[in-house]
Amino acid sequence: MKYLFLLNTADDGPPGDPASPEYAELYAQYGKALAAMQEAGVLLDCAPLTGWSSATTVRVRDGETILTDGPAAEIKEQCGGYTLLECADLDEALRWAAMIPAAWTGSVEVRTVINTQAPQPPR
């Protein structure tokens, strides 16, 4: 099964000062988790996202497109990145999720990807 981890943190965009030792430490921890996933052959894709203040939320109601500047819901934590894994079951996915630094200070929401055929990008 494909599992999508939504990495929720309180930070608006990548956290802290890139020159600081805390930043380096955090990224080392992310690197460690991702390397372990790659080693285990479960990692399909991952990326951080730009700050949630740069989000645009789209809603179409009665044929009209309504845009909102910002994320869909105003909550303390917002999705700041994602990880896409191929795991045998939820237990395996949850073990990986607990390794991701976002889970230590924020949260990681684990969702299953429905196995269907999305349109492929033109080659």
Add this chain to the structure above:
Amino acid sequence: MLRAHWWAAVASVTRMVGDLAVAEDAVQEACLAALVQWPGDGTPADPRGWLIGVARHKALDVVRREARRGAKEAAAMRELYPDPSSSHSSESSQRGESSESYESSETGLGGGADDELGLILMCCHPALAPEAQVALTLRCVCGLSTAAIAGAFLIPEPTMAKRLTRARNKIRDAGIRLRRPASEADLADRLAAVLRVVYLVFTEGHKASAGAVLVRGELCDAAIRLARGLSALLPDEPEVTGLLALLLLTDARRAARTGPGGELVLLADQDRSKWDAAMVADGERLLTGALRAGRPGPYQLHAAIAACHSTSPDAEGTDWRQIAALYGELIRYEPTPVVEANRAIAVAMAEGPAAGLVILDAVGHHPQLRRWPQLHVARADLLARLGRTEEAAAAYRAALELDPTAAERDFITRRLAALGHR
């Protein structure tokens, strides 16, 4: 009789088709078929094997139908997103998945015990909400009907049905599988969650948290069946045996716990000749065996405390010093104000109300305890024994304000009346 095979049957079919909801429906249908056929044809020599066989056939039919529908859906998707290369690979991987689960079913016939353990671990998976774990365990492992579970928890049946459906869907969609946990440490954690659910079912039945009826026997019975089943699956886990002993020792008092009008009768006032002697003996034997393993835990300690009561001919003769010591041990596993309050009561019995009151007042300011009517009742009891009648009455009234169950309310009111207060 059919219920005795429910757990094994649902486990076996879930293992085969990988879908709890399909398995549950299939076993339900197989049971209905048995109710129709067995009275005429006679009970088969291997009733469990018969049920599992019929249920497997029915489940396979459903899965094949679904697979055909799945193929139709895939075809519809191809219409929507015409891309031959991607659709082909995905479809074949899906087919691979299902054929794998059929193979394991054919070779995995001997894995009955593993599957049964797997099923209860699945129902008590920590990714499910606690109330969903309880409902699912009662339905899928115990075989209680949705209506019976709803009735036991005083919840409208459609609400309970929705809770069960949501839990089954989560198991399917999130990919919770019938599988032994990856490591022994994981198994220990998951087992602790299972024991918690069983204990919760029992306490809910033993002292109903809401409603007018004090004891809901069907929940106590279900919890004991679960504990017996677990202890058969894991005979070398002293905490599992300890839990079963605890439930038996506690449930043995059922007939003595309520008076003729359904009112609560305290342990001290119970007619001990009404205790179920066979159940007590069974519980004590199991506890002794569990303690011999030398791996103590909270359920064994709770059971040891219950055994202190059951071995005493009357309340006065109870070894309260031993009980106070056991609660002292229990705090290491359950550092909660409730355990400390129980220790205070035991100390009061062993050394006098004043000594107990000191401990009780020390924990009584905990916000969790202040909302607990039993704390105020215990305080009131000690104050009354110390002759501090006014303070005792105030404490009983504080308990009444915390919305106790009907039977408790009745009990407190009688206590107040005995103090000369209303």
